[in-house]
Amino acid sequence: MPDQDQTPIPFSSNPPLIVPRSEHQLSRANISASALKVLYRLKQAGFQAHLVGGGVRDLLLGREPKDFDVATDARPEEVRQVFRNCRLIGRRFRLAHVHFGGEIIEVATFRGGQVDEDDDGHLIENGRIIRDNVYGTIEEDALRRDFTVNALYYNIADFSVIDYAGGLEDLRAGRLRLIGGDPERRYREDPVRMLRAVRFACKLGFSIDPACEQPLFDLPHLLGDIPVARLFEELLKLFLAGTSLDAFEKLRHYGLFAHLLPATEAALAREEQAFPLTFVARGLANTDRRIQEVKPVTPAFLFAILLWEPVRKRFQTLLDKGLAASEAMLLAIDEVGAGTRSLVAVPKRFGLPMREIWSLQPRFEQRDGKRPHRLMTHPRFRAAYDFLLLRAEAGEADPALADWWTRFQGVDEDGRTQMTSGPSKRRRSRRRRRKAPTVDAAGDGA
Template identity: 80%
Template sequence: MPDQEHTIPIFDTSRIPLIVPRPDHQVSRANISENALKVLYRLRKAGFQAHLVGGGVRDLLLGHEPKDFDVATDARPEQVREVFRNCRLIGRRFRLAHVHFGSDIVEVATFRGGAADEDAEGERCLENGRIVRDNAYGTIEEDALRRDFTINSLYYNIADFSLIDYAGGLADLQAGTLRLIGDDPERRYREDPVRMLRAVRFACKLGFSIDPACERPLFELAQLLRDIPAARLFDELLKLFLSGTGLMAFEKLRHYGLFAYLFPATETALAHEEQAFPLTFVARGLENTDRRLQEGKPVTPAFLFAILLWEPVRQRVQALQEEGMSDTEAMYLAAGEVSAAQQPFVAIPKRFGLPMREIWGLQPRLELCQGKRPYRLVTHPRFRAAYDFLLLRAEAGEADPELAAWWTRFQQADGQERAQMTDGGAKRRRPRRRRGKRPAASAPSGEEG
């Protein structure tokens, strides 16, 4: 396919699109979900334009299986609702239509268009360069050039099964380049700072290189993340870290200085070496998470955030212990302090925050291997996650590998062997920093019990 110029003024709708007819591209209706096709066909039958757009088109062109399919149309949200009885309108900042098919949802967005005005109170306005409302509707040309990255601005037209490319996305897709639409990357990041996180996510997920002009501002604009609602950042980080490339995303976030604005306490903790060794727990934990996801196994957000926030918790526990506080009390207090301090940056919902703190809170109890305590502990609903967490700590050299191996044996043992293991001969074990050894135990699952 022909190469295209890449310096694209955002609202230059005079640009002639590249249209690729069906025989010349690989997007097939056979690979599009049945429900997405229903939405596309019904919108067209109702007299509206209907296009598959964004990540679904991108992934199909790359030979990947799309996670979901989004639809773009000239129908207004209220008109979409009139076409589909199973439709629900959501959002204020971006008004969208969700068409429900059981548990499957097809998202339908109306073509966006029109220039922004910082003093406007209409349907699209900016505050300090950031888009705070965007419900000004327009044409497909305007919509295409208002999207973030060129590779996400490709349309599949259900009317004739052609591809439409206004932004040079096909050329960038072939070159493996991630590029913002427009000639001012800093402006695009300021419009929506989450685009910086999306740049990292797509670069990791697709193995693409970030265009140098789009990469430079990443080192300078991290502070803009402070203006993003903490709940929205939680959702974005789940996409970042639960896509099978979490370790790479973690490294890139730190490289660009973005991680410090998302997890400031963790970044501070990681800045210090202990006993001349860099701290490796977070990296090992994310590597394990990636491995599980690539094997099709589950990882809960509670376990993920327990990994990401563990270093400040652990260091605070040590400080409180040095002040004379008991292990359990220190863990309880440290977990509460770190969790509360994190909320203004990335808001962790209670349904994940509570089990996250339970995973931490069970760590001191796992050191108690006598009497009836182990029997009670293995019945705890969070035991498996806490045990997996202990394995990661041992692998990183900050918990005793023998303790992790003991718990592995205990779970596999029969009644008589368990009785021998807990019959007073076992000494209470305290974690000590040991590096370079792995526990003689199964690999941690990362699955919340």
């Protein structure tokens, strides 16, 4: 069992733990060829070059890293001089991106530790780091990182692993700890660290050290100071890592979810007919399963799941007021979308498909005449159909409706005509078409 009594370590001048190549399992054979090129060329140019962060952590855990980051004493402009295929990005943190086809190796200059508040490269507002381009030593860089397990360095000069913050011990203990003596201060410097704590705990299966965990209950409101586009990107990392259900439950446990998607949290806080709403949990479990099976999951579909409950509830309210299903759905989508944009900005390239997935749901009720045939030609039909299946699985759409559409896709054109020919003559009235569809209490037809 991990030691739960450990506390965040302070900034320190203690000598690092250096583990020689013969005593660790990290091998160059598991590092991408592009990352090795960057490391070797920086070394040949006379600079320090280290693999750092998640790549080192994952390799030491026997996992396959998603990407490889490099830390060096070379300034960004010096990195660009070494690599013609390099672009400098970022204002808050100046970084070099070295491009190898579709692969990007991120190169960061060692960050400084103690800084002058008047330094133009370092800007703090209300305790939050706005700009941080003060450079320093590898030790200062290590102790400026967030979690101990992310402050491990692989030195290409001698293939050793360097540990300034006790990260190797925490890896063995399965423990997630912030670097620094004051967890609240570290969260205030960058509130996104709270989301990263949840993400790494879920991804690695680690426990969060109690001293680092308590502020998560107290500081969720700080997320309101983070740019909405950055929050969207962090949510993608949280929910597209194959552990979205666990992340969702942890976010709700700490009160973080309510500050990200409050309309969804408010909808989930209420039960229907004494039964808890399970659609989001089932949808996220399905997302995790698809990722584990290496099947695609689009952000549009993910956020359609996360925001469906408030849309569905508002849709049902508008139906009860006598609005036609299509009109009620569009109004519900607009109202929920307007309330979400100020918190988490879903880009249009994902927001428009998300709206289409929702807006097609009432059309699945229309199973007579040519309408099912036309619906099948819609570019978003397959995603909307998958969404209907999730709704039926959660018990808020009629399973018979989902089964009908499954059978409809599986038969030939004659079979489809037979399935849709019966009810058409009985549903020609314009008034009947505009009448709200029959729905059950869980929102069947939504």
